[in-house]
Amino acid sequence: MTSTATPTPREMTVIYSRADKIFRGIVTAGALTSLVLLGLIASFLILRSSETFREFGFRFITGSEWFSDGFQDVLADGSEATASKSVFSIGPMIVGSLVVAAIAMLFAVPLSIGGALYIEFYAPRAIHRILVSMLDLAAAIPSLIFGLWGIQVFTSLGVRWATLLNDRLGFIPLFSVEFENFGRSPFTAGCVLAALVVPITTSVAREVYSRTPRDLIDTCYALGGSKWGAIRAVVLPYGRSGVIAGAMLGLGRALGETVAIYLMLNLVFKYSYQVLDSAGGNVASMIVLKFGEATDREISALIASGLVLFVITLIVNMIASNIVQRTTPRA
């Protein structure tokens, strides 16, 4: 050490002029619109659904009936019933949303991991770029078109797979059915939803995989590892949290998807575990289905359903964006 005294570091301060302060104020206000908007959405939904929650309480979430005033229905034993009083509850819809989304993720996650690994590590250079931009493009296909394609093209395939599953594994309660009519079931809807979610999860996974440090991979090769060895030892562990985040984003999308499922699924207000049966539930599609001829009180119940959906997807997405933010390196 030399004996020259180092001068004490000077404190650096930034002094903003008045114009700068105004500028920063405006920009901050603009940036906070998202926050305000999210708050507004939440508070309006809570405000307008309070009537429903006050009337039905927790039964709104667990019950499985949806009758508006004077609505006539044929019960299971053949007798006719007229609802004297409206009852709103969405238990089967919530469970159905989760079931369909789970089926979709079951297919989508392996496909996305495979797709992302292929694009990053196996695809020839020439088609790598094409595949990457196709991935972005596929994520922009409107879900309505996925729905049309699902019902007009995919259903025949899906029904055959479902028939086969039921035929061979029908003794498992999960694959049993009440009526041998396999179209518009949670299974077929889940398959189409998987096709819809794959671009989202794949592009997140691909991006994480592409950031794997090149020298780590080269180290693997230098130690005599095969390509799969390098992927298993370096790429997969490195990208794990990113893949989980992508899957969560996809799950959020799957839970909130509306029209594609509206076209692909029969909505029935009954708890059911039979995924091949042509009956399922979905909160988002139910809202669209009931909205057209809804009475004022029914609207409040629909908004309550929207609130439930909003809370579920918000939680899923917050977890996802938290993981994303923790894993992306600071710019």
Place this chain on the structure above:
Amino acid sequence: MTTTTTPLTPETVNPQRPWAMRRSTRATNYGRLLVFAIAAGIVTLMTPLANVDGFALAFLLINLAWTLGVTSRMGAKERRDAIVRVSITSLAVLAFVPWLSIFVTTILKGSTALYPGYFVNDMRVTSADDELTFGGAGHAIVGSLMMVAIATVITLPLGILSGIYLTEVRGRLTFLVRFIVQSMAGVPSVVAGLFIFTTVVQSMGRYSGLAGGVALAVLMLPTVSRTAEEVLKLVPDDLRNAGYALGARQWRTALMVVLPTVRAGLVTAAILGIARVIGETAPLLLTSLNTNGYVWNPIQGTVGSLPTYIFALFMYGTDYSTSRAWSGSLVLLALVLFFFILARRLGAKNERRAKASSRGSAKSKS
């Protein structure tokens, strides 16, 4: 321009890459796949394995069997590597097939009802089930563009402000803003529709194009904000420092140096947002509904749009109406594609510019 300043570069030499795949090897590989495909086709015809999925399965099994056979004399490591290669490739193909199928289906089914009048006529005097040479989706295209324009006017300034906040102001709320924008991206489209229904529609007392546009804006904001942030991040700090060094305050630097540099990028942000929301159906079913004629006034009442037009015609369920719905889908897909490619080209231009300006400043430093 750059060649004059760079020092003598060694002549470009094609490096030898002994590990690269020879052209002959590649040709044999493709030939082999072709043979497999023919074999799988024969299997599909002869055995209970039928249809597209049967063919795919047969192809995969043949491929796996061949891989196992070839690698049987190699070590376990090589065999595992080869099997994984086949599995990953087939997973990737499986992931890509649905989109290809969607593109092909939309083009094939969509072109049946297309004729020049489809783009200008509306459905006022045509019923959904009339011959395909009448009516069209002109009103729906106009309605969609109108609502998307409203959404863009609302979100572009807000998105740019949020981008500037995250990259220039960098206040205490940076983490929160980024987090909220990410979370907003996950708001289900029906929920956005319900929200606008309870606020705009119910306070105006009628469904309207304005309500539809605002609903789309809610869904578009996260995309625009995030893209704007990404774009602004590309601006090199040297440019900002140069602005400060010339005595500009932060607001002048941001507005007169940073923003003009990324003008194309900000347009990209808007266009990506448009491509994201132009196909949204659920919120429009709750806010703007559908009509059969041209509507030019966004606050007059219900407005037709491409998604709701497709949806209504598809639910009508006859052959002709379904063909019309597919044609609408083709137009919608073409619009999405158009916006998407436009955004890409502008984005690439923007990136080049940002890079060029950073190179320029690096040069002037030395």
